[in-house]
Amino acid sequence: MEIIINNLRKTFGEKVAVDIPDLTIHSGELLGLVGNNGAGKSTLFRLILDLIKADTGAVYMKDPAQPPLKGESERVINVAETEAWKDWTGAFVDESFLIDYLTPDEYFQFIARLTDTSDEQLQEFLAQFQHFMADELTGQKKLIRTLSAGNKQKVGIMAAMLLRPQVLILDEPFNFLDPSSQNAIKHMLQKYNEETGATILVSSHNLQHTVDISSRIVLLENGKVIQDIDNREHQAQAILENYFEINE
Amino acid sequence: MNSYKLYKLICKNADLQEKRHPLIDKNRFMKFLMVFYWLYFAAILLFMGVVMAIGMKNSYNGVAAFHVFDGGMLYLLIIDFWLRFGLQETPAQRAQPYALLPVRRSFLMHTYLIRSGLAWGNLYWWFLLVPFGLITITVPLGWVAFFGWLLGWWLLCIANGFFYLFCRALILKHLAWTLLPAAIHGALLAIMLVPDKNPLDMPSTLLMYSFLKWDFLPFLCVGILILLLYKANFTLQMGMVHAEIGKKEDKEIKHATQFNFLNRYGKLGEYLKLEVKQRMRNKTVKMSFYVGIGFMVMFSVIMYFTDIYDNLDFMRSFICLYNYIVLGMMTLITIMCYEGNYIDGLMSRRESILQLLTAKYYFNVLLLLIPPIILLPLMIIGKMSVWMNVGYFFFTAGVIYPAFFQMAVYNNNTLPMNTKITSKQGNTTQQIFSTVIFFLPLGLERAATALLGEPWGYILLAVLGLAGIATHRLWLRNVYQRFMARRYKNMEGFRASRNS
Numbered sequence: 001m002e003i004i005i006n007n008l009r010k011t012f013g014e015k016v017a018v019d020i021p022d023l024t025i026h027s028g029e030l031l032g033l034v035g036n037n038g039a040g041k042s043t044l045f046r047l048i049l050d051l052i053k054a055d056t057g058a059v060y061m062k063d064p065a066q067p068p069l070k071g072e073s074e075r076v077i078n079v080a081e082t083e084a085w086k087d088w089t090g091a092f093v094d095e096s097f098l099i100d101y102l103t104p105d106e107y108f109q110f111i112a113r114l115t116d117t118s119d120e121q122l123q124e125f126l127a128q129f130q131h132f133m134a135d136e137l138t139g140q141k142k143l144i145r146t147l148s149a150g151n152k153q154k155v156g157i158m159a160a161m162l163l164r165p166q167v168l169i170l171d172e173p174f175n176f177l178d179p180s181s182q183n184a185i186k187h188m189l190q191k192y193n194e195e196t197g198a199t200i201l202v203s204s205h206n207l208q209h210t211v212d213i214s215s216r217i218v219l220l221e222n223g224k225v226i227q228d229i230d231n232r233e234h235q236a237q238a239i240l241e242n243y244f245e246i247n248e
Numbered sequence: 249m250n251s252y253k254l255y256k257l258i259c260k261n262a263d264l265q266e267k268r269h270p271l272i273d274k275n276r277f278m279k280f281l282m283v284f285y286w287l288y289f290a291a292i293l294l295f296m297g298v299v300m301a302i303g304m305k306n307s308y309n310g311v312a313a314f315h316v317f318d319g320g321m322l323y324l325l326i327i328d329f330w331l332r333f334g335l336q337e338t339p340a341q342r343a344q345p346y347a348l349l350p351v352r353r354s355f356l357m358h359t360y361l362i363r364s365g366l367a368w369g370n371l372y373w374w375f376l377l378v379p380f381g382l383i384t385i386t387v388p389l390g391w392v393a394f395f396g397w398l399l400g401w402w403l404l405c406i407a408n409g410f411f412y413l414f415c416r417a418l419i420l421k422h423l424a425w426t427l428l429p430a431a432i433h434g435a436l437l438a439i440m441l442v443p444d445k446n447p448l449d450m451p452s453t454l455l456m457y458s459f460l461k462w463d464f465l466p467f468l469c470v471g472i473l474i475l476l477l478y479k480a481n482f483t484l485q486m487g488m489v490h491a492e493i494g495k496k497e498d499k500e501i502k503h504a505t506q507f508n509f510l511n512r513y514g515k516l517g518e519y520l521k522l523e524v525k526q527r528m529r530n531k532t533v534k535m536s537f538y539v540g541i542g543f544m545v546m547f548s549v550i551m552y553f554t555d556i557y558d559n560l561d562f563m564r565s566f567i568c569l570y571n572y573i574v575l576g577m578m579t580l581i582t583i584m585c586y587e588g589n590y591i592d593g594l595m596s597r598r599e600s601i602l603q604l605l606t607a608k609y610y611f612n613v614l615l616l617l618i619p620p621i622i623l624l625p626l627m628i629i630g631k632m633s634v635w636m637n638v639g640y641f642f643f644t645a646g647v648i649y650p651a652f653f654q655m656a657v658y659n660n661n662t663l664p665m666n667t668k669i670t671s672k673q674g675n676t677t678q679q680i681f682s683t684v685i686f687f688l689p690l691g692l693e694r695a696a697t698a699l700l701g702e703p704w705g706y707i708l709l710a711v712l713g714l715a716g717i718a719t720h721r722l723w724l725r726n727v728y729q730r731f732m733a734r735r736y737k738n739m740e741g742f743r744a745s746r747n748s
Contacts, residue, residue: 049592049595049596050595051592051595051596051739052736052739052740053736083598083599084598086596086597086598087598089596091596093592094592096589096590096591096592096593096743096746097590097592097593097596098590098593099522099590099593100589100590101525101526101529101530101665101666102522102525103501106506106525110518110521110522113511113514113515113517113518114515114518114597114600141501142501143501143529145666
């Protein structure tokens with residue numbers, strides 16, 4: 001699933017949060033988004049997910065389910081004009097994606113039913129994550145709001161992946177997680193990307209993890225793309241270390 | 249920094265917290281409405297003070313007007329108590345930001361309690377009392393008596409405020425504590441209303457008269473009462489600070505009921521489950537439900553056991569309508585405000601808001617089965633007509649609810665579901681809207697029954713309601729489309745007010 005960002009600009013007062021003239025995220029890419037605090041990573045995700053209004057420009061996705069319009073080779077949809085893209089997009093940005101008075105089981109079931117996932121498919125899905133959940137999420141009578149930050153993060157990530165989305169957007173997925181869970185997430189994302197060819201967007205302050213998993217890395221500063229790095233051979237490592245002055 | 253400066257600083261921070269609430273800070277219209285609302289009710293109280301003074305002066309020959317007024321002291325204090333819900337937070341809820349600062353918790357608690365006692369809110373009733381007292385006390389008894397009387401009222405309001413804080417802190421621990429003030433006030437109301445003559449009239453009058461005469465003993469007694477309530481609050485709230493700071497709801501829920509019978513309704517069934525669980529598992533939402541039921545029962549009991557409304561058609565109609573709309577009013581006026589807590593998750597699913605609105609509508613229509621049960625005894629003994637119930641049942645479901653649902657388009661303030669019971673519940677626009685939506689149907693009912701006669705007026709209301717019910721899919725979709733057109737503005741508001 002291709003995501004096309006065109007002339008996208010968002011400001012908060014005087015502050016430019018996002019200013020991207022042109023950026024295409026190709027189908028099947030695992031794109032890592034990095035930048036310092038306030039660089040515009042979360043704002044860009046919210047714009048892609050139509051959760052905030054752009055001042056100018058738009059985000060487009062190619063809709064594989066619809067026949068192309070006359071004179072076009074593919075049907076391209078503006079995410080602000082239709083909700084069709086929500087059927088193939090999964091996302092977790094923060095806790096406002098979680099219904100915290102449900103138990104994790106209930107929440108997964110809720111998402112599953114909304115996405116026409118059968119109970120059997122849901123159980124199969126959860127079985128894959130058994131190790132990741134470490135017996136702390138399912139089969140419990142604990143509400144999501146009583147879970148630790150790390151476990152809430154796990155619930156959010158799993159719920160985003162539950163409908164087997166063709167576009168997966170995760171904001172800071174490694175936050176709050178213990179080292180083994182961080183590793184598990186890395187492997188899960190890579191495996192999912194390889195198996196499904198889904199387009200995955202991940203933002204993170206953890207450069208090592210981002211470099212490890214991303215096929216492409218975009219570096220944001222003050223809302224602008226200042227580096228767009230092909231990372232298939234992990235060549236972004238040195239550039240990012242230099243930018244973030246890690247080894248000085 | 250000395251203690252006084254620290255006290256002033258904490259008070260200043262508390263003032264800023266209220267002033268800079270996201271709903272008010274960036275919204276000029278809201279600021280205007282707040283001032284308007286404040287002045288509006290102050291003007292009403294002033295007007296009532298004057299009217300009551302003149303009315304009582306002329307109507308109760310032989311009994312001084314202020315004696316008549318003071319006889320109803322407990323009514324005023326009961327109203328004052330319940331109005332405090334939604335306006336006053338407990339000190340424990342405000343202590344959290346200071347947890348790691350070098351401020352003694354006991355000092356913090358004293359600061360908040362003293363601030364509560366000296367709050368301007370305790371003087372708000374003076375808008376009623378001052379004109380009343382000026383007209384009825386200063387002329388016969390002079391200014392000294394007038395100030396004594398005012399001071400007495402102020403001290404009683406302070407004591408009432410501390411009693412409220414005490415109850416409120418207990419309610420924060422467990423909802424069942426709501427029964428404490430409800431039982432005390434219920435008992436007082438029963439004592440005052442059931443017998444032919446109110447036995448508490450004379451003690452109230454004597455107490456206020458002794459204030460007026462500046463007798464030392466009643467001031468001492470009320471002073472001791474305030475100190476006792478202060479001490480009780482201090483002890484209770486100190487314990488609450490620890491609980492509030494280390495707040496973690498760690499225990500498992502007892503029953504994770506699945507409501508599997510709703511599975512047959514597909515996605516709609518899932519949203520219906522969400523509605524039920526939202527009410528069952530969140531203190532604030534649960535509380536509004538219980539309060540609604542409590543008021544329904546209270547009004548019905550008063551009407552059943554007393555004859556005070558027997559000759560008042562308007563009050564009969566009022567109580568019947570109130571019973572039908574109160575549950576909807578308590579949750580639908582603030583429709584979507586609880587969902588503000590997880591709005592981003594909802595908005596990332598296709599048409600989830602439409603499904604949610606539909607589920608909310610069905611759920612609230614189902615709740616309309618409760619009022620006829622509560623009002624059944626009144627129908628059996630003939631104090632309320634069956635037709636009135638039929639009319640209001642359908643009118644609420646088909647006309648009033650669609651009006652409530654319009655708020656889904658405009659509400660954009662997130663309300664806490666589980667942490668701050670009844671604090672900052674709804675904004676001024678919502679409160680004004682609820683007032684309008686309440687009195688318009690009453691006017692319509694009065695006009696319809698006056699024009700068409702008793703059963704036909706209610707049949708007209710029912711027919712109007714049935715039309716709204718029959719077209720619910722249409723107007724729900726319209727609300728959804730208008731919500732989506734305003735979604736960015738609303739989501740921004742929900743985000744800004746979340747956790748504030």
